[in-house]
Amino acid sequence: MLTLCVFLKLPSLLARTLTSGTNGSPELPDMNEVRSRLREIVGASTNWRDHVQAMQERKALHTLLAKQQEDLPPRRMKDSYLEVILPLGSQPEIREKYLNVHNSVRFGRILEDLDSLGVLICYTHTKQEMQPKSPLSIVTALVDKINLCKRIIYPDCDIKFTGSVSWVGKTSMEVKMHMLQLHDGDYSPVLDATFVMVARDPENKGPAFVNPLVPESPEEEEIFNQGELNKLKRIDFSTASLLKMAPTAEERNIIHDIFLNTLDTRTVSFRSRKLPPNSVWMEDTKLKGLQICHPQERNIFNRIFGGFLMRKAFELGWAIACSYGGSRPFIVSVDDIMFQRPVEVGSLLLLSGQVCYTEKNYIQVRVHTEVYDADTRDHHTTNIFHFTFISENEVPRVVPKTYGESMLYLDGKRHFAAVMKEI
Ligand SMILES: CCCCCCCCCCCCCC(=O)SCCNC(=O)CCNC(=O)[C@H](O)C(C)(C)COP(=O)(O)OP(=O)(O)OC[C@H]1O[C@@H](n2cnc3c(N)ncnc32)[C@H](O)[C@@H]1OP(=O)(O)O
Numbered sequence: 001m002l003t004l005c006v007f008l009k010l011p012s013l014l015a016r017t018l019t020s021g022t023n024g025s026p027e028l029p030d031m032n033e034v035r036s037r038l039r040e041i042v043g044a045s046t047n048w049r050d051h052v053q054a055m056q057e058r059k060a061l062h063t064l065l066a067k068q069q070e071d072l073p074p075r076r077m078k079d080s081y082l083e084v085i086l087p088l089g090s091q092p093e094i095r096e097k098y099l100n101v102h103n104s105v106r107f108g109r110i111l112e113d114l115d116s117l118g119v120l121i122c123y124t125h126t127k128q129e130m131q132p133k134s135p136l137s138i139v140t141a142l143v144d145k146i147n148l149c150k151r152i153i154y155p156d157c158d159i160k161f162t163g164s165v166s167w168v169g170k171t172s173m174e175v176k177m178h179m180l181q182l183h184d185g186d187y188s189p190v191l192d193a194t195f196v197m198v199a200r201d202p203e204n205k206g207p208a209f210v211n212p213l214v215p216e217s218p219e220e221e222e223i224f225n226q227g228e229l230n231k232l233k234r235i236d237f238s239t240a241s242l243l244k245m246a247p248t249a250e251e252r253n254i255i256h257d258i259f260l261n262t263l264d265t266r267t268v269s270f271r272s273r274k275l276p277p278n279s280v281w282m283e284d285t286k287l288k289g290l291q292i293c294h295p296q297e298r299n300i301f302n303r304i305f306g307g308f309l310m311r312k313a314f315e316l317g318w319a320i321a322c323s324y325g326g327s328r329p330f331i332v333s334v335d336d337i338m339f340q341r342p343v344e345v346g347s348l349l350l351l352s353g354q355v356c357y358t359e360k361n362y363i364q365v366r367v368h369t370e371v372y373d374a375d376t377r378d379h380h381t382t383n384i385f386h387f388t389f390i391s392e393n394e395v396p397r398v399v400p401k402t403y404g405e406s407m408l409y410l411d412g413k414r415h416f417a418a419v420m421k422e423i
Pocket residue numbers: 035038039044045046115116119138139140141142168169170171172173196198200207234298299300301302303304305306307338339340341342343
């Protein structure tokens with residue numbers, strides 16, 4: 001079962017060009033230009049040794065911040081609409097970076113591109129003509145969802161990304177992006193993505209207001225209202241979190257049934273557990289990784305680039321799904337990636353993931369990342385990632401043993417149900 005991608009029908013004529021492209025599509029900018037444009041907008045240093053100086057210079061931009069949102073001119077959706085090309089077909093020399101062993105495109109690289117583009121769309125929304133540098137530090141707060149409608153992304157066909165701001169709060173912006181790939185002269189949909197970005201002051205220390213958004217047609221009104229609904233849905237989901245509330249009666253029954261099913265019937269004991277046929281204990285699905293966060297992976301604000309964190313977590317998640325299902329897994333959906341705190345350059349990033357729910361061919365994987373401070377020995381969670389994969393064959397059932405694992409199972413089941421509702 002695969003998604004039908006829904007498209008924001010903004011005429012491509014409205015596409016804003018950043019500069020004239022150097023790729024096969026002369027009118028469209030490419031991903032390299034997205035990154036250099038971002039560097040220019042915030043005045044990021046090209047050399048790591050200059051980063052303190054560059055941040056010092058950004059301090060002066062504090063005076064350009066709006067005191068209230070009403071002081072900022074409203075924007076239309078088309079004001080932030082961008083089209084960007086990833087010229088994999090017309091520029092073969094860039095393919096290598098995107099290629100996986102199956103001769104298709106590495107999804108982790110696409111996550112990085114979506115993140116960069118999402119931030120540029122927000123800078124386009126908040127652009128003030130008179131300000132060559134933006135006083136805003138725009139960071140990724142949440143990847144609400146990415147739904148794919150194609151299993152394979154071809155490494156030798158051009159890709160087009162489109163997107164615009166779809167909803168605005170006081171300091172946060174929802175961005176909807178779409179990815180299409182060129183086949184036989186036509187672009188066909190590959191994925192839809194919804195991100196939430198948050199504007200911060202020039203030093204990324206406190207929140208900053210962003211321009212309001214005014215929908216101009218009933219269709220835009222609907223997109224905007226959906227953004228508002230998405231915000232409420234996120235609040236509901238987080239209120240019902242199993243970290244805050246007990247599972248529902250139905251969920252408790254599911255967990256109790258799994259528990260009874262794992263008791264060894266030969267002994268009259270609650271302690272002797274037995275793995276049912278065609279099942280795997282959840283604890284046996286774990287894989288871990290460590291990443292030293294070098295300056296090369298920094299973003300324009302000298303913290304670790306969100307796209308890099310997503311790529312690393314995705315690749316661990318993919319490896320978990322691969323070894324669990326025993327065949328090549330395909331990504332179906334990414335949802336609810338919360339960037340809880342920034343990752344500093346130089347951090348030790350610990351990644352740990354496991355299968356937390358399975359159904360037929362589907363594998364729900366959760367990856368947890370935390371930074372470890374070697375001086376204080378403190379651990380702080382930075383992100384939780386949820387990935388839904390589909391395997392070629394039906395997969396064994398994953399079985400929780402402890403109460404904590406049962407909560408992970410239920411959380412995975414909730415995420416899986418939300419994904420299935422969307423696709
Ligand atoms: C230099 C050379 C390199 C160049 C490389 C080029 C690459 C390009 C790289 C470019 C890419 C660069 C990109 C990167 O790499 S960014 C790097 C990855 N992201 C981060 O590191 C962010 C880490 N998290 C934080 O810093 C905080 O948690 C943030 C700032 C996000 C929130 O902090 P806090 O909780 O204290 O905030 P608040 O309570 O004041 O609320 C403020 C607003 O935020 C809304 N909100 C908050 N959380 C969420 C949520 N989960 N879902 C939806 N909304 C959320 C909230 O409703 C409110 O909205 P509003 O009601 O005001 O509207």
